[in-house]
Amino acid sequence: MTDLKEGVCLKGFWLNHEHCCWKAETPFENRDTCSDWRIWSQLIIGTTEGAFAYILNYFMYVIWALLFSLLAVSLVKGFAPYACGSGIPEIKTILSGFIIRGYLGKWTLIIKTITLVLAVSSGLSLGKEGPLVHVACCCGNILCHLFIKYRKNEAKRREVLSAAAAAGVSVAFGAPIGGVLFSLEEVSYYFPLKTLWRSFFAALVAAFTLRSINPFGNSRLVLFYVEFHTPWHLLELVPFILLGIFGGLWGAFFIRSNIAWCRRRKTTKLGRYPVLEVLVVTAVTAILAFPNEYTRMSTSELISELFNDCGILDYSKLCEYVSDFNSTKGDDLPDRAAGPGVYTAMWQLALALILKVFITIFTFGMKVPSGLFIPSMAVGAIVGRLLGVGMEQLAYYHHDWTIFSGWCSQGADCITPGLYAMVGAAACLGGVTRMTVSLVVIMFELTGGLEYIVPLMAAAMTSKWVADAIGREGIYDAHIRLNGYPFLEAKEEFSHKTLAMDVMRPRRNDPPLTVITQDSMTVEDVEVIINETTYSGYPVVVSRESQRLVGFVLRRDLIISIENARKKQDGIVSTSIIYFTDHSPPLPPSSPSMLKLRSILDLSPFTVTDQTPMEIVVDIFRKLGLRQCLVTHNGKLLGIITKKDVLKHIAQMANQDPDSILFN
């Protein structure tokens, strides 16, 4: 569909340019111009020459782009509003224990699958990786409904989702190990070893299925297979670290700008016209992209070309070097002087860079499925390739400089610009997402470049440091905060000296905590409490005087039980006494019959003492995934701390507005 924007294949409109010309008997150099593939102007007015043909092609390109994106945004808006975006912030939130109904449902699955294809082919600056993780999680969630064990158990279902996320990345990149690590590092909240092992299995099956389908026709799983012939030199770490710094700066810049724009969309009128917004961005992208061949091609093709090391058989502009065939031995080309093609390519790449940098800010967060991996990698790969070619030419013309002496003599192949592109891509992706181990693993699973772990690691680290120095949050965490999801960040340490008593409710001057006694309250008393408060649960104590904690009862269970009892059980009236005790005393015959509710009482509520440091309380909330925790002093119930209280307290301590936790 991406190629439909440029032309059509006469053998079948569903064939792309490459597959259309696959078996044509044209010589290798002219493989791009086979007779079956017709550019639009060729098909309509019979020529590809002249200004009119160019304008016609331009027009068709923009029209197709608009058509695809209009279809995509309409489907999303009409059928599944949750299908937009990358989905990773929401999946992180869901895995941390929050429930968003319908977010992983079948409509989201169907619509996201279709619109993802449309969005990618419309030529917008977005990728398919994040949305594929969301799609995989939808599949996992739907499959869970088939098994009672998983349908009934939230925790087990979250483990399935962790494994699904791994499988999603495994398929998106052909990177099974990277997928498992991505799920561990970026997506999952709580990742026990048995989940690691199950995710590994899911990723294996996913990779195996992909291998059986053989989508790239070359028995390889990897998307951008590269084979470099030259080892890197220690001194090259300097440019690699420079790329890391750029990646960090770009990541921080992108996150700030994107969040600012998304906040604007949330708070101003802009948010009311999602279709118009998508169409405008698509039009701008298409109009600016068409004249430059590096933006006109799909972003994956661009990355693939940038990663590629120029061989003898490469005829792309990026490989137009002044060849000196005397010094060529076998496949190993020495560093050569750049030809005019390379210089043109440099300019075009620089322009492409500017376009990608700015348009991605406006694209990510629109009402279409949109991933960030591919655009980030493209930005990094362009910068890396530019730097790589620069280094190469420097080494070629100035191989007598001291820094090159000893490892880069004349006629040697010392600099591989493709490697710089790879390192740059890793750096930018790291700056945006703040991944470390998973990033490096994905990068080398993606390219097969196992020799280059150290450069990739160095760039990923630098990029994370630089970006963290500017702003602590990765793009997904930033979007979680923007949307006000109740997500308790597990990465940062809470190191303030506050105590549980400073955070619990009721505060010092508030009325005392609303409690229910175990054997002295009537149905009416409890109903008054339910109506007057909005808490989701109430502690049950021995008596108001002793305040000794017995258990915790959920509002929902209380309402349902009382309702049922009033309907079905004889003699339950407003003055009936509710018993939460194991044994109830014999009642005088005149009194109304009693309501026994021990079965709905949670007898093991979580407690901490009022003197517990908040550092430990935060740790307990994170590790045990609690929603609330009761606070006691010398065995007496004093108050309650909810997840919301913890989140607000953390925000307050970090000098942020505690009310930014919106829970909307």
Added chain:
Amino acid sequence: MTDLKEGVCLKGFWLNHEHCCWKAETPFENRDTCSDWRIWSQLIIGTTEGAFAYILNYFMYVIWALLFSLLAVSLVKGFAPYACGSGIPEIKTILSGFIIRGYLGKWTLIIKTITLVLAVSSGLSLGKEGPLVHVACCCGNILCHLFIKYRKNEAKRREVLSAAAAAGVSVAFGAPIGGVLFSLEEVSYYFPLKTLWRSFFAALVAAFTLRSINPFGNSRLVLFYVEFHTPWHLLELVPFILLGIFGGLWGAFFIRSNIAWCRRRKTTKLGRYPVLEVLVVTAVTAILAFPNEYTRMSTSELISELFNDCGILDYSKLCEYVSDFNSTKGDDLPDRAAGPGVYTAMWQLALALILKVFITIFTFGMKVPSGLFIPSMAVGAIVGRLLGVGMEQLAYYHHDWTIFSGWCSQGADCITPGLYAMVGAAACLGGVTRMTVSLVVIMFELTGGLEYIVPLMAAAMTSKWVADAIGREGIYDAHIRLNGYPFLEAKEEFSHKTLAMDVMRPRRNDPPLTVITQDSMTVEDVEVIINETTYSGYPVVVSRESQRLVGFVLRRDLIISIENARKKQDGIVSTSIIYFTDHSPPLPPSSPSMLKLRSILDLSPFTVTDQTPMEIVVDIFRKLGLRQCLVTHNGKLLGIITKKDVLKHIAQMANQDPDSILFN
């Protein structure tokens, strides 16, 4: 030193065979016989021919082996008894919160480093990887002492140890990512994301340092670099899974036999003669190993040779195929008929396999540093290579069989025996250690064979399944249980329906829990309690009647505080009342002065109710790394559950002897 067993280099005794002959102007085929390298018989009696020369070489080989191992075991026994074994079970236990004094000290570091070299060069069937992890953890622990932040904080120090373990594997295998994952999957107990990120940094620096030193002289980090030219076929998964099954069976067999032997050593007289044991095993190994060239060479060399794909330039016996040079194109050799050399090699490898399988059982656990990675990989690699050559010959002679049709025509290169060796090595290593993701990553970092993720994953999975079906524990867990370390396994779910009240002490008919009251006990009362019980801490309650919990005080702190007070504080006598309260009442002037001990009271002890399911209690102990937890009922203190109680209960529920948790 390994090569010293065979001969000596005249240019310098510290040079090994390969380095000695590095620059000799001998032709490529004869590189093994340069003039500077003298086999012992050559040096002593001037010839390498004849029975006497052979016997002399044999004798020297055994003597050197005995010398090295004697030195190793004497040093371990004399200076650092903790330097023996692989150290990984102990490090796992330490990371789970148990303290073994001196285990990570400087003497262990020094002696283990020296004796590891000796043990490996003695030709025993052991590897250097596990001990290197121990050595790295010693370094980490010693460095911790330099910084107050780490010296004072156990939890922080454990994070450093996790990172050190990653660095250790990173150096041992040249596998930085594999190291991080090994630390995550196998070694660390609690591995938060920030540890992941720090381990990654440590592993990066380790890999970078290794790369700068360039130990293999080829700018590569990897130990056994292989480059295969043929993609694998889906049908080959059948033999790969067979290898997985073998790996699992071998792993389970090895663990059972090794544990049985180690238990025998622990319980019988055998354990009293560690030096003799090491010498006997070394002598047996050396005597049986010398006649077979595949056992005479070092195990790493053997693995390297088994992984290698035969090229045109390989002159080893394993590559003695009947060459048909007409069908050879470039580097790609088609499958060929095996020559006599291959058949000889097969027999020798089969014998080597038998030796390795049995001798490793007796070697692992002796009083010398010994890793398991290399021997396990060797066993798997031999079986894999045998199967690979078998498959290759099958495909060569029967390429008309249906199973080969379509992918293995005559003259094609369809089977790569080296790949089978690689898969076999992964399967056996997986069977012994039960690693999954880290194993696959280590294997492909080790070999550079990124294309073979799916075969490696399939073999690792099968092997884990098969081995788990026979016995749940990996070798490290089995050794932890053998030694009775208090290690709370985090991998298995506890799914029994018992409650906290079933596990807590005191039991139903026992005397009540020993408690201290907050404001009514005298110094003497407390001293009586300390002398009469051996608990490591006591709960403090409001009063004996109310039993409402105030806090928890450690025995050690109590003893020190009372001692200090008696010495330094005026008026503290046996009848002085100890106050744990915030404010103490005014005392009548006649009474002895009081002792205020609120400062040593832990005001936030961990509590659960008696009705809490043990499933949750076990989870809390694991995730929060607790040592004890108090049990309450309706706000009153009932009992206490210690880590030991939890471990005993788990053993009991699994129908094991609860007293096998020895804590020795």
